[in-house]
Amino acid sequence: xxxxxxxxxxxEKKYLAIAASIREAILSGQLKPQDRLPAxxxxxxxxxxxxxxxxxACDELVAQGYLESLPRIGYQVVSVLPVEGCVxxxxxxxxxxxxxxxxxxPKASLSNxxxxxxxxxxxxxxxxxxxxxxxxxxxxxxxxxxxxxGSLHYQGTLGNETLREQIKKYLIRARGLSSGEILITNGxxxxxxxxxxxxxxSGDNVAVEQLSYPPACAALSSNGANLITIEQDEFGIKxxxxxxxxAKTKIKxxxxxxxxxxxxxxxxxxxxxxxxxxxxxxYDFLILEDDYDHEFHYRCxxxxxxxxxxxxxxxxxxxxxxxxxxxxxxxxxxxxHPQVIEYLANSKKxxxxxxxxxxxxxxxxxxxxxxxxxxxxxxxxxxLARRDHLVLLLENYKQAGxxxxxxxxxxxxxxxxxxKRDLTGFTELAQAHGIYIQCQQDFNAQVTNCDxxxxxxxxxxxxxxxEQTRLEAVNALMxxxxxxxxx
Numbered sequence: 082x083x084x085x086x087x088x089x090x091x092x093e094k095k096y097l098a099i100a101a102s103i104r105e106a107i108l109s110g111q112l113k114p115q116d117r118l119p120a121x122x123x124x125x126x127x128x129x130x131x132x133x134x135x136x137x138a139c140d141e142l143v144a145q146g147y148l149e150s151l152p153r154i155g156y157q158v159v160s161v162l163p164v165e166g167c168v169x170x171x172x173x174x175x176x177x178x179x180x181x182x183x184x185x186x187p188k189a190s191l192s193n194x195x196x197x198x199x200x201x202x203x204x205x206x207x208x209x210x211x212x213x214x215x216x217x218x219x220x221x222x223x224x225x226x227x228x229x230x231g232s233l234h235y236q237g238t239l240g241n242e243t244l245r246e247q248i249k250k251y252l253i254r255a256r257g258l259s260s261g262e263i264l265i266t267n268g269x270x271x272x273x274x275x276x277x278x279x280x281x282x283s284g285d286n287v288a289v290e291q292l293s294y295p296p297a298c299a300a301l302s303s304n305g306a307n308l309i310t311i312e313q314d315e316f317g318i319k320x321x322x323x324x325x326x327x328a329k330t331k332i333k334x335x336x337x338x339x340x341x342x343x344x345x346x347x348x349x350x351x352x353x354x355x356x357x358x359x360x361x362x363x364y365d366f367l368i369l370e371d372d373y374d375h376e377f378h379y380r381c382x383x384x385x386x387x388x389x390x391x392x393x394x395x396x397x398x399x400x401x402x403x404x405x406x407x408x409x410x411x412x413x414x415x416x417x418h419p420q421v422i423e424y425l426a427n428s429k430k431x432x433x434x435x436x437x438x439x440x441x442x443x444x445x446x447x448x449x450x451x452x453x454x455x456x457x458x459x460x461x462x463x464x465l466a467r468r469d470h471l472v473l474l475l476e477n478y479k480q481a482g483x484x485x486x487x488x489x490x491x492x493x494x495x496x497x498x499x500x501k502r503d504l505t506g507f508t509e510l511a512q513a514h515g516i517y518i519q520c521q522q523d524f525n526a527q528v529t530n531c532d533x534x535x536x537x538x539x540x541x542x543x544x545x546x547x548e549q550t551r552l553e554a555v556n557a558l559m560x561x562x563x564x565x566x567x568x
Contacts, residue, residue, distance in 0.1 A: 095130055099138035100145075107147050107158055117157045118148070144381045146351025163351035163390065180395055183333060183367055184279055184424045199515035200554035204344065204495035205373065206545035209407045211463060216452050217443065224442035232438045238426050240265025240414070241441035247448040248414055256375060257385035258398065262422040264429065265436055269373060269401035269413035271429075273300040276334075276369055276397055276415070279428040281306040286332040288366075290318050292524040294343040297336055297371060306333075310525075315488075317342050317349040320356035327364045335361065336369045340383055341493035343373065344524045344540040348491055354387050361395055368396045374404045376457050377544075378492030379465045394418035397425075402444065404494065405457065411437075412444060464494060464544050467551070471496060471543040474555045483563055494544035500562055504536045507562075514561055516554070 106112045118124070118139065125132040139156045142148040146163045148156045232241075239245065245263040252258040266272040273296070281287065283305030289298060291310045302308050309330060312322035318337065326332070335357070339349035349357075361368050370387050388398035394417075402412040415425060447453045472489055475498070479485055486499035504520040511518045521536040546554060560567050 096134050096137035096141065099124075099128065099130070099135065100141040103138065103142060104145070104147055107162065112158050114158050114160045114162065117155060120155060141381055145384065159352065161352045161355060163355050180367070180393070180418075181420070183365075184421075198512060198517040200517070200550070200557060201545065202495075202516065202518040202540070202542045202554065202558070203545070204493075204519070204540045204542035205404055206494070206542055207404050207407060207460070208463070208545045208547070211460060212407060213452070213456065217447060220443040220446040220450070220452070221439070223446050224439050227442060227446075228439065235435050237436055237438070238430050238434060239263070239422070240436045241438060241445060244441045244445035244448075245414075247445050248416075251448065251453075252416060256372075257389040258416060259389070260391075260418075261388070261398070261416045262419040264415040264417075264422050264425050265441060266399075266413040266415060266429070267433065267437075268403060268408075268411045269371065269399050270296055270300065271432070272399040272413045272415050273297050273369075273371075274303065275425050275428045275432065276399070277301045277303060277306065278431075279424045280334055280367060285334075286330055288323060288326060288332045288335040290337065290342065292344055292521065293336070294338060294371065295524065301334070301336060311335075313342075313345070315345075315347065317345075317347050317353060318357070320353055320360065323357065323360055327360060332364070332366050334367045334369055336371065337387075338371045338373065339387060340372055340378070341374055341490065343371070344495070344519070344521075345497045345538075346490040346493050346495055347488075347497075348384060351384065354384075358387065358390075358396075362393060366395075370396055370398045372398060372400045374493055375400065376405060377461055377464050377494060379461070379468065380491040383492060388416060394421065397421060405453075405460070406444075410440065410444075412440065467543045467546070467548075468496070470548060471541065471551060471555070474552065478555075478559055481566075483559060483566060495540050495542045498539045498541050500537055500539060502537060502562070504539065507539075511558070511561060514557070516558060516561065518558065 103112070103118070112118075119127075121132050121135040121139070124135045128135070139148055139150070143150055143156070147159060149159050150156055240263070244265060248263050264272075264275075266275065277300050281301065281304060285306045286309050287301045287306050288309050288311050289301070291313050293310075298308055309326055309332065311326060312319045317339070323335070337349070337357075339354060341348060358368070368387060372386050375383060375386070386396075386398055388396040396417070398416040400414060400416075402410055406412070415422065417425070444453075468490070472487075475485060475487060475496070484501040486501070487496050490496060505522060507520050508518065508523055519540050521538040524540075541558075543551065
């Protein structure tokens, strides 16, 4: 057993400071893969802290993918470290960016749809009634007073400079993403489309999760790119499936939702992220990381984005304000290597060579004054309570004999519900009864024949409903799913 030197930063919570010190020991090589940690009592005595503080620190590192807990043995370092262990492809700051061959010039278009129902289980809807419009109006008024008339001319494709700087600071502080340039977009859907136009040509292959976000698939295939689905299980996308595809097919881009996978809600483990990144290095493709609701994570700290550990500069990271504010704000952004942003900005000019300026300045003010993160804290607590309420309702139905299965998600705005019955056509049936919901079939990136058990899963969004509405909605849904069990 190795001797472990730990220093604790007194300005942090003790267990987080201890976790950070152990993580540094792993990354520096003081602790090697599969090394065992000293017993928690020994560490507690060494640091003069409670044994439970040591266990909390180790559990945090288990969640982050650095340690594993073994019965009757204790904690040991995992055999495959997270992405920090990836080796750059001999790139240095003085070398020219060498991924230019993966990009192209743009072309194409896309459409959207709407719905009007009594109960809405859409998985990405925030509760807009909880947004403090009065506070935000004050930032809008300030933005109008601050407005530089020169900013109203045709310039500034990257977006409002103040907002871009606020986003950079936020990404460093909240997501550990400290490098890259920012491009503001008209929501994350425009970001997806811009990436597709900048990277993909007709006939190129794009790898996507077997169950994936339909608008993203539409954007990526909009100009003739081929979608190739990668198998996934209860832990997310399977690196071995991706490797089998790569052995016989050249792909240009991999689209992923590694945190709160869309639609299944699972979080991709650090080990799988590392394996996928190494495959990207080996087979020379780009990774498009869609981190659509990073803020709403309820168990420990969320894993940092793959883009935070990107030695080659091959991860294109996109996110949105739509889940935090409201969809009508139409604010998304891309964070990537500066030369990648240059390619994307050139594509954006063809779609829209001027960005909106008043709202962007208002959001920049909202962030700089601290109201943004106050709103995030409030909504995270609210959505956690709503998740727990939905779990309680579903547990009651399960105990009553309804054949449903689900895992409580660590974060996000939806639950992936198994119903043990074929749900082919259920989306349309539910809509006819005033319920908007999507089933497994709706997320198949390539609609193929389902397995012999049929499509058995539904995605239940819970964020936008208040308690009484959620109760009525679940009751209506269960009555429609299992009419024979209705009492």
